[in-house]
Amino acid sequence: MQHIAIIQRQSPYNSSGGREALDLTLALAAVEHQLTVIFSGDGIYQLLPVNLNNDFSLKRYQQGFKLFGLYEIEQLYICQHSMQQRQIQLKDLAFAAQQLDAIALQQLLAKQQQIVCI
Amino acid sequence: MQHIAIIQRQSPYNSSGGREALDLTLALAAVEHQLTVIFSGDGIYQLLPVNLNNDFSLKRYQQGFKLFGLYEIEQLYICQHSMQQRQIQLKDLAFAAQQLDAIALQQLLAKQQQIVCI
Amino acid sequence: MTTFSLLLTTSPLASQSFASALQFCNAAVAAGYQIEQIFLYQDAIFAASAEIDLPADEPNLSQLLAVFCQQNHIPLLYCVTAAEKRGMLDPGSSFIGAGLAEFAMRLTNSKLVQF
Amino acid sequence: MTTFSLLLTTSPLASQSFASALQFCNAAVAAGYQIEQIFLYQDAIFAASAEIDLPADEPNLSQLLAVFCQQNHIPLLYCVTAAEKRGMLDPGSSFIGAGLAEFAMRLTNSKLVQF
Amino acid sequence: MKLISLINPEITIAELATLCDKGDTLLLRQDAVYLARRSDIRWPCQNVTVLKSDLEVRKITPTTGISIIDDAQWVELTASATQVMLWQ
Amino acid sequence: MKLISLINPEITIAELATLCDKGDTLLLRQDAVYLARRSDIRWPCQNVTVLKSDLEVRKITPTTGISIIDDAQWVELTASATQVMLWQ
Numbered sequence: 001m002q003h004i005a006i007i008q009r010q011s012p013y014n015s016s017g018g019r020e021a022l023d024l025t026l027a028l029a030a031v032e033h034q035l036t037v038i039f040s041g042d043g044i045y046q047l048l049p050v051n052l053n054n055d056f057s058l059k060r061y062q063q064g065f066k067l068f069g070l071y072e073i074e075q076l077y078i079c080q081h082s083m084q085q086r087q088i089q090l091k092d093l094a095f096a097a098q099q100l101d102a103i104a105l106q107q108l109l110a111k112q113q114q115i116v117c118i
Numbered sequence: 119m120q121h122i123a124i125i126q127r128q129s130p131y132n133s134s135g136g137r138e139a140l141d142l143t144l145a146l147a148a149v150e151h152q153l154t155v156i157f158s159g160d161g162i163y164q165l166l167p168v169n170l171n172n173d174f175s176l177k178r179y180q181q182g183f184k185l186f187g188l189y190e191i192e193q194l195y196i197c198q199h200s201m202q203q204r205q206i207q208l209k210d211l212a213f214a215a216q217q218l219d220a221i222a223l224q225q226l227l228a229k230q231q232q233i234v235c236i
Numbered sequence: 237m238t239t240f241s242l243l244l245t246t247s248p249l250a251s252q253s254f255a256s257a258l259q260f261c262n263a264a265v266a267a268g269y270q271i272e273q274i275f276l277y278q279d280a281i282f283a284a285s286a287e288i289d290l291p292a293d294e295p296n297l298s299q300l301l302a303v304f305c306q307q308n309h310i311p312l313l314y315c316v317t318a319a320e321k322r323g324m325l326d327p328g329s330s331f332i333g334a335g336l337a338e339f340a341m342r343l344t345n346s347k348l349v350q351f
Numbered sequence: 352m353t354t355f356s357l358l359l360t361t362s363p364l365a366s367q368s369f370a371s372a373l374q375f376c377n378a379a380v381a382a383g384y385q386i387e388q389i390f391l392y393q394d395a396i397f398a399a400s401a402e403i404d405l406p407a408d409e410p411n412l413s414q415l416l417a418v419f420c421q422q423n424h425i426p427l428l429y430c431v432t433a434a435e436k437r438g439m440l441d442p443g444s445s446f447i448g449a450g451l452a453e454f455a456m457r458l459t460n461s462k463l464v465q466f
Numbered sequence: 467m468k469l470i471s472l473i474n475p476e477i478t479i480a481e482l483a484t485l486c487d488k489g490d491t492l493l494l495r496q497d498a499v500y501l502a503r504r505s506d507i508r509w510p511c512q513n514v515t516v517l518k519s520d521l522e523v524r525k526i527t528p529t530t531g532i533s534i535i536d537d538a539q540w541v542e543l544t545a546s547a548t549q550v551m552l553w554q
Numbered sequence: 555m556k557l558i559s560l561i562n563p564e565i566t567i568a569e570l571a572t573l574c575d576k577g578d579t580l581l582l583r584q585d586a587v588y589l590a591r592r593s594d595i596r597w598p599c600q601n602v603t604v605l606k607s608d609l610e611v612r613k614i615t616p617t618t619g620i621s622i623i624d625d626a627q628w629v630e631l632t633a634s635a636t637q638v639m640l641w642q
Contacts (some may be wrong), residue, residue, distance in 0.1 A: 027451030102572040145336030263537035286438035323401035350552040378625035465640040
């Protein structure tokens with residue numbers, strides 16, 4: 001069992017990164033690793049709402065964030081600097097996570113054994 | 119016959135963009151289109167020297183820029199703003215092109231019929 | 237009336253580009269425009285093999301685009317040079333292998349829209 | 352002594368990542384380190400098919416990596432889920448299809464280096 | 467009038483500004499529509515538009531000064547533009 | 555000490571700075587070695603290194619304050635780091 005941080009840096013539909021980082025997160029948690037997920041940069045756009053009712057031909061994979069609880073992934077964080085830069089507030093998010101400043105993020109990463117950045 | 123601008127925006131070895139934009143440029147010129155090539159952003163790193171003598175397992179495709187003359191591609195430009203931002207001077211380049219400021223670049227693009235950005 | 241040529245460069249899974257291109261084509265054809273070609277370059281060539289073997293629950297943009305092109309008689313081409321560099325053999329799908337020269341010649345009387 | 356796991360996520364043509372990973376492996380093995388796995392995820396899975404059919408004048412990083420792994424008995428795995436989403440069938444190369452669970456389990460006693 | 471599509475929310479406005487005229491039209495599509503929320507961006511063109519379907523799937527309300535177009539208008543803009551360009 | 559590899563010359567230093575400690579080591583590799591030419595970048599860590607082979611193929615001389623390491627040193631740094639991270 002290891003402490004692993006996944007840093008989500010991609011916007012939801014500009015690459016397969018967000019979706020495949022989620023798959024990876026769940027797979028790592030399933031074999032008892034301790035996961036921490038950090039949304040940074042354009043990755044925080046993944047947490048904004050998605051309309052489920054209109055025509056859209058890509059997978060709205062963000063629904064999968066609801067599985068975090070089931071996989072006992074509770075360490076969910078957002079980079080405060082990235083939020084401010086993009087004029088996004090916590091109330092704008094469809095999926096909640098805790099905002100952290102630079103010092104708290106650095107302390108969080110210092111506790112990890114592995115870091116994956118996608 | 120059309121006037122076509124290719125905007126090269128990728129650094130040489132971080133994606134296949136630079137190399138495949140070159141292939142595309144030559145192919146378009148071969149069927150009598152009038153090509154203009156603009157190096158902008160990280161694309162200007164493609165014009166810096168490459169060492170031909172040491173071990174490197176990717177294609178040093180920048181040698182292909184020498185074919186521009188053969189294909190009668192003479193309109194070769196660099197974004198001045200990108201050069202300054204990256205502290206690159208004309209004397210640093212292995213392959214010469216003309217520096218243009220924003221206004222000249224805009225005038226150049228206004229003369230084109232097609233623009234491809236890679 | 238304008239005739240369009242479409243150029244795609246990213247793989248169908250990577251981004252929304254295939255979906256957007258299809259959306260544009262639908263609206264263009266509905267408004268009476270002609271489409272001269274849809275040309276797949278760089279990683280977009282992977283659509284030619286992705287058409288065939290995707291899991292059933294996966295959105296298959298490659299296939300949707302192929303069906304649309306068939307119905308509207310639009311040449312759906314992938315670059316053979318880009319495919320070779322990636323080790324992709326002709327997958328025998330409804331995508332047609334073509335050289336960059338064909339793209340260049342078809343461009344002559346059309347307006348390029350890159351996705 | 353540290354054992355490394357390598358994770359690759361971009362296609363072999365796209366960037367220098369395969370070349371860099373191979374360079375790191377060579378130096379690590381020369382210094383006596385063990386490599387637990389090389390795992391190909393996202394677009395890196397295309398290496399499994401690229402190994403077989405590249406033109407002769409094209410640098411074949413997929414093949415170089417495969418040969419290195421064979422000589423040094425290093426498991427060279429590609430993610431079957433990522434391959435399915437891209438419509439890539441098992442190309443029958445020397446790359447071995449594996450689930451993310453296998454990657455996750457092999458990670459346990461090794462240090463991850465992402466390329 | 468050039469029509470320039472942005473599809474990525476990554477901010478490269480300074481570089482884009484060197485290539486675009488005041489009279490060009492910017493079209494925010496795909497993930498670039500996230501930029502339509504922001505009031506702090508100084509766009510290099512007077513006309514900034516955003517594609518309706520891409521806004522709707524992301525439930526975004528654009529800031530003032532950005533106009534919304536549908537698919538048919540997108541095609542017309544593309545047909546009438548003197549150049550069409552994708553900023554990527 | 556985290557070891558953070560940069561492989562892309564795109565400048566995202568402000569965002570990177572939120573994730574890295576003063577005591578971390580930055581390693582410039584692949585196309586990120588072009589950044590080693592520049593004297594205007596305020597790196598968020600004290601130790602900035604660059605990979606010799608990637609410098610040499612691009613014929614670059616790094617600016618003062620950036621140290622050069624070879625492949626063997628790269629492996630040792632990786633083995634001794636408390637965390638290894640790729641910034642992409």
